Amino acid sequence: MNIFCSFVKNRIEMENLRRYPIGIQTFSEIRKSNYLYIDKTEYVYWMVHFTKYVFLSRPRRFGKSLLTSTLHSYFSGQKELFQGLAIEKLEKEWTEYPVLHFDMSTAKHADCEQLLQELNMKLIRYEEVYGKMEGEVNPNQRLEGLIKRAYEQTGKQVVVLIDEYDAPLLDVVHEEERLGVLRNIMRNFYSPLKACDPYLRYVFLTGITKFSQLSIFSELNNIKNISMNESYAAICGITENEILVQMKDDVDALAQKLEVTSEEVLAKLKENYDGYHFTYPSPDIYNPFSLLNAFADGKFNSYWFGSGTPTYLIKMLDKFGVAPSEIGRKTAVAEDFDAPTERMVSITPLLYQSGYITIKDYDKELDLYTLDIPNKEVRIGLMKSLLPNYVASKTPETNTMVAYLSRDIRNDDMDAALRRLQTFLSTIPQCDNTKYEGHYQQMFYIIFSLLGYYVDVEVRTASGRVDMVLRTKTTLYVMELKLDKSADRAMEQIDLKNYPKRFALCGLPIVKVAVSFDSEQCTIGEWKILKV
Structure with missing residues (x-):
């Protein structure tokens, strides 16, 4: 009797589930079959x-x-x-x-x-x-x-x-x-x-x-x-208002399944799938493919990027010599990104029109748009696609390393994180162009970006540029990287140019990290970590 009742209950719940048009692009089918529209x-x-x-x-x-x-x-x-x-x-x-x-x-x-x-x-x-x-x-x-x-x-x-x-x-x-x-x-x-x-x-x-x-x-x-x-502006994609009005029940159902509040679900959806603007001003636009898949599966995953990274994008990044850290954070006039792609003199039009960067702000006085990567899903997907250019590793090994590395950083254990990276890099085949410092800087940028934290390179200060800044929820790391030079020398540069002063008002504890790479071993040689 209990088994029968359970079966009937599950059947009723399945029939009452919202039908999401995953992969369905025919308007008549969506309307006739009562899919969400x-x-x-x-x-x-x-x-x-x-x-x-x-x-x-x-x-x-x-x-x-x-x-x-x-x-x-x-x-x-x-x-x-x-x-x-x-x-x-x-x-x-x-x-x-x-x-x-x-x-x-x-x-x-x-x-x-x-x-x-x-x-x-x-x-x-x-x-x-x-x-x-x-x-x-x-x-x-x-x-x-x-x-x-x-x-x-x-x-x-x-x-x-x-x-x-x-x-x-x-x-x-x-x-x-x-x-x-x-x-x-x-x-x-x-x-x-x-x-x-x-x-x-x-x-x-x-x-x-x-x-x-x-x-x-x-x-x-x-x-x-x-x-x-x-x-x-909102003719394609799903706006935040449309989620709140037309998908409120979906948000509540997802929150119940994940045992969190509806507000937490909305914040997570925004972090992963929001951030697109195709003009300015514009409402916040969510990626519809990722959004509907997240509701259908009841979890947050990399759906849009997982559906296929165009090979032409990777080839064009290489053709224009664009480093991973150079993909976002651009300012440009409209003619520089909303432009014919076959005549482009930079990668910007292709990145924008393909959805890898989007409009984030607009200076009306200067007629300049600020462009950046839309959200976490795109940033992490891009970095996963680019990592093989810097680390010739099998995907499962890399994913495992990143997962453990994420725990190290979350626990504020930079020493364990660097030790893990040292071991990982010393046991995998290396890519070409490992004899210059920029290679390791970009490799670190990709790896730390995969953790979902804010990371930046060549950050300007009053007396120079910091090689890398990593900001977690609890700590801000100021990092100096050297190739075939001692970690002591890297730390001396941090102190000599007083890089931490630039971030004194960030509201987080600041930690200085000096890292030396060994070009012969193609891995981290030594490092020093000091709290400010």
């Missing part, structure tokens, strides 16, 4: 009524495909799917238009022949509906023919939706020759979008990166880029 339809209404050609850039897994699917349902006249949503009260006329919807994410990792095959398959799907003229051979000819025939056969202007327009180009953005070939194919495919203007009701494109209009959209110079438009 954060209402973005007010943005849809204003977007389709006041602009005809629209481009939106957002990082991967930020809801671009769901937004495109929402537009598809809207322009297909599926009014029943929008019952209870904001647009139901705004829209007075529900008109069905012919919709050509192209998802270019299926054309990733494609060479020239494969890309043409992908375009062929996408066009065939609609040619089976609207037909094909014998002389239409190239992708642009076939797209133009489709638009005109759809218009003629239905008597309605045509809607063209292109999701992830840049997907075929992202993996080769660092290879100029291959990029040029694939870019020409896509430019050819998109070229009819201006010539067909009389036949078009609406054109919407999404992507991660921003390629120049010249290189991709040919003469389509009337497209409206709303990526940094304040009115659409």
Whole structure:
């Protein structure tokens, strides 16, 4: 009897669980199957009524495909799917238009022949509906023919939706020759979008990166880029207000499962998944993929970064010679980061448009934006991806070391932490370029960043620069690093330049740490630790 009652109780609880649309990007499926949907339809209404050609850039897994699917349902006249949503009260006329919807994410990792095959398959799907003229051979000819025939056969202007327009180009953005070939194919495919203007009701494109209009959209110079438009700041992602209003029960349920308060859950969600701003001012934007996964799993994990680090990012960091500590903390004008990626002279546009750095502040007087890594999930994910460039170790060994190291630092035992690092570094294969001090500085920066604490390098003081500053909840460590020189000499420099004075008002005990690296052994040689 007890077993049966327990079974019934569990069954009822499962049926009452919130359904999270993990990996589901089709608006109609979410609505018909009663999945959680954060209402973005007010943005849809204003977007389709006041602009005809629209481009939106957002990082991967930020809801671009769901937004495109929402537009598809809207322009297909599926009014029943929008019952209870904001647009139901705004829209007075529900008109069905012919919709050509192209998802270019299926054309990733494609060479020239494969890309043409992908375009062929996408066009065939609609040619089976609207037909094909014998002389239409190239992708642009076939797209133009489709638009005109759809218009003629239905008597309605045509809607063209292109999701992830840049997907075929992202993996080769660092290879100029291959990029040029694939870019020409896509430019050819998109070229009819201006010539067909009389036949078009609406054109919407999404992507991660921003390629120049010249290189991709040919003469389509009337497209409206709303990526940094304040009115659409929250069109993708989930805002803090949306969590508090539309997901309050979810927060409470997660708090109950973790046996903490709802306030503690909100703080943890904010620390891990918040921090995105795509214009200024902007509400706080949470990564929707990570947020929904955390609620679905009932725990905090690295979801967005765990879903795949693009290889092109790592290659471009190497191409531009960007050290791990240089990824965040930038100031720039908008043209320096909201810029075409194929003409970029720094890594900043790619980092910003891919979601690895985001807007944190804006100086209106100077027209300067402050950019930094959004949150803990991204910072730790980035450092894990970059660590193999400094420590050629197997992942399980590194993860185990970091876990124990975290406990050492949490216990304020820097001596044990350095001893652990010394042993770890002496028992693993070493990477190249270990004969200069900067290598070890960046390696320490990555390792300490993995612990989730604040860490910075080359911190300015009145008399010089501190090699590294590590701040935990209980202690601030001022660290000087030397290569093939004694720890005593490193400590002398700390004292001579009185580095601790710079941090006297930090409110934490200050500890001086002098570390000497042995370039022959490729590990820590000796160290000294003194409390101020």
